[in-house]
C-alpha cells in the first residue's frame with residue numbers, strides 16, 4: 374500500500390513515551406507514509422527498505438563519544454546503512470547532530486552568524502579545561518566572561534549529567550567548576566525565557582519560566598539541574614524574582630527577530646529539528662541565545678505531527694540531498710511562518 378513510502382523512526386524510550394503514536398501514525402498515513410519504529414538491536418537491512426529516517430540519536434552518539442562500545446557499534450551500523458543507501462532522507466544528518474552535542478562548538482557556530490546585526494548575541498563564553506584556577510582566570514578574562522557566569526557541562530545531551538549546572542558568583546569559588554565545561558556569562562532577563570521550536574521552514578515559540586536576576590557577589594555557588602527550571606510546569610525557587618525586580622518592565626518578543634534567529638540557526642546548523650532558547654536582556658532589550666537543542670520536546674507546538682510531515686515531504690520533494698538544500702539561499706522571512 375505504501376510502497377517505499379516508509380518512515381523509520383528511532384528515539385530513546387523516555388522520548389518515545391511522550392509520543393502519541395496512534396495520532397502520529399495516522400498523520401503519516403494521511404500523507405501516504407507508513408511509520409514504523411526501527412529496532413537498532415536487529416539487522417537494519419531486514420527492516421528496510423525505507424525512504425526516511427527520523428531519529429533522536431543524541432544519547433547514543435554521546436555515549437559512543439565517551440567510549441561506550443555498544444553505542445559505538447550501534448552508531449557505526451546506522452552510519453554504514455545510511456552510506457550504502459544515500460537516497461534515504463535523514464532527519465537530521467548525524468554529523469550535523471554531532472556538532473550540537475558540544476556546547477562550546479554550538480556557541481561558536483552561533484557566534485559566527487550575522488545575527489549580531491539584528492541585536493542578537495550569544496553571551497560571552499569559554500571552555501574550562503583544567504582545575505588550575507589561575508589558568509581558568511586567564512581563559513575567562515580573555516573571553517570577557519564576567520561574574521556571575523553559568524557553568525555548563527561541555528556535553529550538552531545524552532545523560533543526566535549534561536544538565537547539571539552551576540552559577541558561579543566570584544573567583545573564590547572557581548574550584549566548583551568541574552571540567553570539561555563551558556562558562557557562559559549570566560544574562561539578567563527577569564526569569565522569562567522563549568523557546569523557539571523549529572520544524573523545517575516552520576517555527577513556533579512559547580514562553581517558559583527561567584532563572585531570576587543575579588549579580589556578582591561573595592555568595593556561594595548555586596548548583597541546579599536545568600531540567601527543573603524551564604519546563605512548561607517548572608516551579609523552581611530560583612525563578613522567583615527579588616522584590617525590587619518585579620518593577621522591571623517586560624519586553625514582548627518580536628516575532629520577526631525570533632523568525633530571523635530560527636532561519637539563521639537552521640542554516641548554520643544544517644538541521645530541520647531544532648529548539649533554541651532565547652532570553653531578552655533587561656534594559657538593553659537585546660536577544661541572547663543561551664542554548665540550542667536537537668529534536669526538542671515541542672511541548673505546545675500546535676499540530677506538531679502535521680508540521681513534521683510537511684517538513685519530511687518538503688525534503689523528499691526537493692529531490693536534492695540535505696547538504697545542498699541547506700546551502701541554498703533563502704529569504705528568511707518568506708520561509709518562516711509566524712505563530
Ligand SMILES: Nc1ncnc2c1ncn2[C@@H]1O[C@H](COP(=O)(O)OP(=O)(O)OP(=O)(O)O)[C@@H](O)[C@H]1O
Pocket residue numbers: 496523525529535536537557558559560561566582583584599600602603650652663664666
Ligand atoms: N547565559 C545564561 N544567562 C541566564 N540564564 C541562563 C543562561 N544559560 C542558561 N540559563 C538558564 O538556565 C536554564 C538551563 O540552561 P540550558 O538551556 O543551557 O540547559 P540545558 O541543560 O541545555 O537545557 P535543555 O536541554 O533542557 O534546554 C535555562 O533554561 C535558563 O533558565
Ligand SMILES: O=P(O)(O)O[C@H]1[C@H](OP(=O)(O)O)[C@@H](OP(=O)(O)O)[C@@H](O)[C@@H](O)[C@@H]1OP(=O)(O)O
Pocket residue numbers: 387388391429431432529530531568603604648666667668669670671672
Ligand atoms: O523533556 P522534553 O520533552 O520537554 O524535551 C527535552 C528533551 O528531552 P527529550 O529528548 O526526552 O524530548 C531534551 O533532550 P536531551 O537533552 O535530554 O537529549 C532537550 O532537548 C530539552 O531541551 C527538551 O526540552 P524543551 O527544550 O523541549 O523544553
Ligand SMILES: [Mg+2]
Pocket residue numbers: 603650664
Ligand atoms: Mg535549554
